[in-house]
Each structure stands twice: as structure tokens, then as C-alpha cells.
Amino acid sequence: MKKTRNYTCLLYLCLLDISSVLMFDDIKFFFENASFMPHGHCYLWRPDILWLNVISDFLITVSYYVIPFYLIFLVKKRKDLEFNWIVVMFAVFILSCGTTHLMDIITVWNPQYAIQGVIKFCTALVSMLTAFMLAPLIPKAIRLPSRSELDYSHQQLKTLNEKLVEANASLEEKVRLKTQDLSSLASIVEHSNDVIIQKNINDKIIFWNNASEKFYGYKAEEVMGKSIYDFIPLEKHQEFKEMMDRIYAGEKTESLETMRYNKEGQIVNVSIGISLIRDSFGKVIGSAHIIRDITAKKMVMTELKKSEDRFRRVIEAAPNGLVMVNSKGLIVLCNLQVEILFGIKREDLVGFPIEILIPERFRKNHSGFMKGFLGQPEARQMGVGRDLYGLRSDGAEFSIEIGLNPITIGDEIYILASIVDITKRKALEEQLRHYSKVMEQKNHEMEQFVYTVSHDLKSPLVTSTGFLGLLKEDLLSKKYEDLMDSINRLEKANHRMSQLIDDLLQISRIGRIKLDFDKIDLTTLINNICENLSAQLLEKKVEVEIEENMTLPFADKNRIYQVFENLIINALKY
Known part of the structure; x- marks a missing residue:
């Protein structure tokens, strides 16, 4: 519209310039029509030709006057049109053309050819301006989409609009659900x-x-x-x-x-x-x-810590080595005694496999024993019927005894092993076995000794019994001169029994008899034996012949006495 106003003003200025050039009289002369003939003379005033042109020009004039009003109405109603000013120019151009046709009707009877020329000149200017302004718009108009393109774009827009409607509905549903979730979340939080x-x-x-x-x-x-x-x-x-x-x-x-x-x-x-x-x-x-x-939790943790401290103090105070192992066979706890037994610091034990404490030759089978224990966890001795050994840090092995006890903490089973060094006990047991063999030998010797002693003790008793019988007979027969002799012999027999008892006491105290070696008068010793056994010899009517001057250069008198006495008694008996 702005451009239209500018061009109208330009046309008006051109007319002013023309009028300023011509003098008033010249203008009056210019519009004088007395010397011209009406245009009807050109038609020879033939009605058919005349009215054909008049009616045609009239219809064209009416159409050209109506069309601009439609165009102006369109511009006012569609202010969004990008090129509305060119529509206005077309409206002015068409209106000018309509005026030209109107003048064609007037000049049929009234020869106003000057006015008709001016109107044609104005129409020419408007036509030129319109053509000049229309030229730059042609490329833009060419780029305007065709009807099929517009239909396709419309279809695309329709499809996009449908998708947009669906997306909007989905978004609204999501917003509704989200709002519901937020409401639920707010309620939960609250x-x-x-x-x-x-x-x-x-x-x-x-x-x-x-x-x-x-x-x-x-x-x-x-x-x-x-x-x-x-x-x-x-x-x-x-x-x-x-x-x-x-x-x-x-x-x-x-x-x-x-x-x-x-x-x-x-x-x-x-x-x-x-x-x-x-x-x-x-x-x-x-x-x-x-x-x-977490106040209650803190209290529980405090009590738990106290319990753990008590547990650790009990573990540390235990006289045996204590090791706790988890189900993977890793050491999780050990006390000071373990450090002393194995010579390894506990920081070098915790987190390591328990196999580091046993000799290499036992490690292969140890995992199987451990799985067996975890399969049937119960308190028991480890390795019953087998000798167990521990491995010190210096590579030395020592005999140990291990007690196993399962402990459940949470969902995991731990094994608490009590380890005792039984090296000294093993040595004592070995010493005890040695002493047992010695005692068996001693018992055997004692049996032989008891047999001998019982035999030796019986001999004086038999002698005493015999002399007591003689004493009784002497008393009954009043042979008092033989009484003293029987008493002396009885006294010797009792003395012999006392000696045997002393020897027996000596054996019981020191385990063996102290021998007194010396030169022995064997003839005298055998005579003494025969005197002590005179009652048995008389009863059995046995005579003993003794050689003179028999001696032994080096022997124990009491042992030799027992030997010969046993020989004579056995001879009397068998």
C-alpha cells in the first residue's frame, strides 16, 4: 500500500509539471473541441456498428469498474498477503482502462479527444508503472508452490497435525500419569x-x-x-x-x-x-x-563392640592357640599364642589361607577335610588316628593337637580351631612307653624273684617247723640235754629267714640286691646248711657227704648259701 501511494503521488506530480508548462490559454485551446467531428462519423452513423462498439465499451467499462472494488475488498480482508500492493496497482490499472472505454463511448457523440488523450496518457503511465513493479515479482511468483505441491503440503500438514494430536494426547496421558506419580511420591514422602x-x-x-x-x-x-x-x-x-x-x-x-x-x-x-x-x-x-x-543402632553397636572386646580378650587369654577360619579357608582371627607357636605375626596370617600353617605334604588333602567338616559341622577333634604337625616360620615341624568347633555368624559358618603344641607330651609318651617296657621287664624279673624268694623263705620255715617238732619231742621225752641244741638250730633258721626278708626289702627299695663279694669257706657253709636241715635229713634218712677244705675265691656268701640250700631242699623233695 505504501508503494501504491508513492506511485500515485508521482503521477500527480507529473500532471502538475505538464500543467505548469502549458499556459492557461494553451490549456483552454487544448481542450477546445469545436473543430473536431464526433467519432460516430467514423461509423457513418450506422446503428449496427455504432451500438455494437458502444455496448461493448459500456460492458467493458462496467466490468473494469467492478473488478477494482473486488480487488480492494480482497486487500482489505487479506492483510496478510505478501504482495497486496501489486493488487492495488492492478486495481488502478483496470480502473484506468475502464475510464478509457468510457471515453470511447462519449467521443462517439461528443468529440472530447483531448480529455480522452489525457485519460489514455494516465492509463499508459499506470500501465508502465504496473509492468515495472510486476517484473521483480515474477521470479518470486514462479517459486510459489503449485496446486499439487500445495495439496501435498496440505496432506503432510494434515498428517503432521494428526501425529501432533496423537503426541499431544500421549503427552497429556504422560503428564497425567506423571502428575499421579508425583502425587503418590509426595504422599509417600509426606x-x-x-x-x-x-x-x-x-x-x-x-x-x-x-x-x-x-x-x-x-x-x-x-x-x-x-x-x-x-x-x-x-x-x-x-x-x-x-x-x-x-x-x-x-x-x-x-x-x-x-x-x-x-x-x-x-x-x-x-x-x-x-x-x-x-x-x-x-x-x-x-x-x-x-x-x-540411629540412637538404638549406636547402642547395639556399642554393646556389640563391648562383646567383641570381651571375645577378643577371651581369645587372647586362652592358653591354647586359637585360629578362626571362614568358609573359604582364609584366616580371619588368631591370638597371641598362635604367634608364639608358629613364630609368625598375626598381620602376616590374617587374610591368608590356613594351609600356610601346615607342612607342604599335608596341604593337598586339607581342602577335602575342610569341606567334609563344613558338610557336617560339629565340635570334634581333627585328624583322629593321625599324627598332626604344624609348620613354624623357620620351616621346623612340631606335633600339634587340634580341636574344631563351628561358629555361625550371620549366614556364614566359621571354624574355630584350638591348637595345642604336644611336642613335650609326645616326648613324655615316648618316655612312658620306654618305662613301660622297663617295667614289664622288671615285672618279669619280679615274678622270677618272688618265685625264688618264696622258695627261699619256705626253706627256713620248713627248718623251723622241723626243729619245733624236735623241741616238742624233747620236751615230751624230757631230753633236756638236747633241748638247747634244737633251740640254737631254730635260732639260726630264724636268722636266715630274717636275712632273706632284709634282702627282699632292699630289692623293693632300690630295685636290686647289693652283692658282698668275698672268699667263702664252702665246706663250713654246706655244714651249716645241713645242720639247719638236719630235721628234714633225719626224716628223709638222707646223709650228706661234704668234702674238706672246699673254698670259693670270689662270691657273695648269702647268694651261695641260697643256691646250695635250694639244691639240698630240692634233692630232699624230689
Whole structure:
């Protein structure tokens, strides 16, 4: 429209220039028509030719006057048209053409050829301007899509619109579900047993659930907008700030065990987990804090620690070496006695296989024994019927005895092994076996000795019995002169028995008789034996012939006496 106004003004200025050139009289003369004939003379005033042209020009004039109004109406209604100014130019061009045809009708009867020329000149200017303005639009018009392209684009737009409608419906459903999830999540958070607090980037509290009210004792409206540091002990401010700095820096942190105050001023042990809150662009706008009361847990852990300390003290105080092994065969605990027995520090044992404590030749089969024990875990001695050996750090082996006891901790079974060094006991057992053999030999000798002693003791008793019989006969027959002789012989027999008893006592005390070697008058010794056995000799009517001057250069008198006495008694008996 702006361009149309500009061109109209240009036309008006051209007309002014023409009129300024011509003088008024010249203009009056220019429009004088007295000397011209009407255009009807050219038609020879033939009605058929005349009215054909008049009616045609009239219809063209009416059409050319109606069309511009339609075009102007279109421009006013469609202000979004990109080239509406060219439509206006076409409207002016058509209106000018219609005026030209109107003048063709007038000049049939009224020869106003000057006015007709001016109108044609104006029409020519408008036509030229329109043609000039239309030329740059032709490439743009060529680029305008065709009807088929518009139909295709319309179909594409329709398809896209349908997809958009479907996507919008899907999005609305997702929004509905998301809103429902958020409502459910909000309800869960609000009614969670855990304390859940949210703060913004400026450390101001923006959310406080029901559990927070119960834990701290403050209502939500009491704490909204307050600094979270108001609910943290002063000595824990730096700890909390450092943790938040690490989280803001993107560092992953474990739950923090610390302390918090409640409304009554009581200190409560808590565990805090913190996660960042971000907006839709990923910018951090705050953080969520999940707080759990671990006071009871702390008490349990304290008692558990005390129990562990007591257990460790019992383990350390045990006189035996104690080793605890897990189901993988790795040492998890050992006491000081194990260090002493094997000469290895416990830090060099914990975490290592139990096989490092046994000689190489036993390691291959040990895992099988261990699996067997875990299959039927019960308290028992290890290696019944087998000799067990431990391996010291210097490579020396020593005899051990091991008691096994299963311990269940949680879901895992551990093996507690009690290890005793039985090296000394083994030596004592060996010594005992040696002494047993010696005692067996001694018992055998004792049996022989008892047999001999019983035989030797019986001889004096028999002699005494015989002389007692003689004494009785002498007393009855009143042979008093023989009485003293029988008493003397009886006394000698008793003395002999006393000597044998002394020898027996000596053997029982020192295990052997002390021999008294000397030169022996064998003739006298045998005579003495015969005198002691005179009663048996008389009873059996036996005579003993004794050679004179028989001696033994080197012998024990008592042992030789027993030998000859036994020989004579056996001779009397058999």
C-alpha cells in the first residue's frame, strides 16, 4: 500500500509539471473541441456498428469498474498477503482502462479527444508503472508452490497435525500419569518414617515432612524459610558445610553419621543421606536430606563392640592357640599364642589361607577335610588316628593337637580351631612307653624273684617247723640235754629267714640286691646248711657227704648259701 501511494503521488506530480508548462490559454485551446467531428462519423452513423462498439465499451467499462472494488475488498480482508500492493496497482490499472472505454463511448457523440488523450496518457503511465513493479515479482511468483505441491503440503500438514494430536494426547496421558506419580511420591514422602527435609540453594528450608515434625518437635510452619543450620549443633556446622561442598562439586559421598538437636535440646545420633535437586535445565536448585535416627543402632553397636572386646580378650587369654577360619579357608582371627607357636605375626596370617600353617605334604588333602567338616559341622577333634604337625616360620615341624568347633555368624559358618603344641607330651609318651617296657621287664624279673624268694623263705620255715617238732619231742621225752641244741638250730633258721626278708626289702627299695663279694669257706657253709636241715635229713634218712677244705675265691656268701640250700631242699623233695 505504501508503494501504491508513492506511485500515485508521482503521477500527480507529473500532471502538475505538464500543467505548469502549458499556459492557461494553451490549456483552454487544448481542450477546445469545436473543430473536431464526433467519432460516430467514423461509423457513418450506422446503428449496427455504432451500438455494437458502444455496448461493448459500456460492458467493458462496467466490468473494469467492478473488478477494482473486488480487488480492494480482497486487500482489505487479506492483510496478510505478501504482495497486496501489486493488487492495488492492478486495481488502478483496470480502473484506468475502464475510464478509457468510457471515453470511447462519449467521443462517439461528443468529440472530447483531448480529455480522452489525457485519460489514455494516465492509463499508459499506470500501465508502465504496473509492468515495472510486476517484473521483480515474477521470479518470486514462479517459486510459489503449485496446486499439487500445495495439496501435498496440505496432506503432510494434515498428517503432521494428526501425529501432533496423537503426541499431544500421549503427552497429556504422560503428564497425567506423571502428575499421579508425583502425587503418590509426595504422599509417600509426606508419610515416610524417615525424616525428609528439602532446602534451597540458600540453605533455607522449603519442605518438612511429618516424620521431621515428630523427630525435631517443630511444625512445618515453624521452620519454613529458616536456615537449616539452625537445627545443626554449632560444632557440626563445618562438617555439614564441607559435606555440601563435596556434593556440589559432584563427589559421591556415603551417608554421614553425626548428631542433631531436637526441640527439647536433646542430642540425637543420626545418619544423613543428601542428594541434589535440579530444575528442568539441570541447574542445581537445592538438596534433599534423608535423616534416620540411629540412637538404638549406636547402642547395639556399642554393646556389640563391648562383646567383641570381651571375645577378643577371651581369645587372647586362652592358653591354647586359637585360629578362626571362614568358609573359604582364609584366616580371619588368631591370638597371641598362635604367634608364639608358629613364630609368625598375626598381620602376616590374617587374610591368608590356613594351609600356610601346615607342612607342604599335608596341604593337598586339607581342602577335602575342610569341606567334609563344613558338610557336617560339629565340635570334634581333627585328624583322629593321625599324627598332626604344624609348620613354624623357620620351616621346623612340631606335633600339634587340634580341636574344631563351628561358629555361625550371620549366614556364614566359621571354624574355630584350638591348637595345642604336644611336642613335650609326645616326648613324655615316648618316655612312658620306654618305662613301660622297663617295667614289664622288671615285672618279669619280679615274678622270677618272688618265685625264688618264696622258695627261699619256705626253706627256713620248713627248718623251723622241723626243729619245733624236735623241741616238742624233747620236751615230751624230757631230753633236756638236747633241748638247747634244737633251740640254737631254730635260732639260726630264724636268722636266715630274717636275712632273706632284709634282702627282699632292699630289692623293693632300690630295685636290686647289693652283692658282698668275698672268699667263702664252702665246706663250713654246706655244714651249716645241713645242720639247719638236719630235721628234714633225719626224716628223709638222707646223709650228706661234704668234702674238706672246699673254698670259693670270689662270691657273695648269702647268694651261695641260697643256691646250695635250694639244691639240698630240692634233692630232699624230689
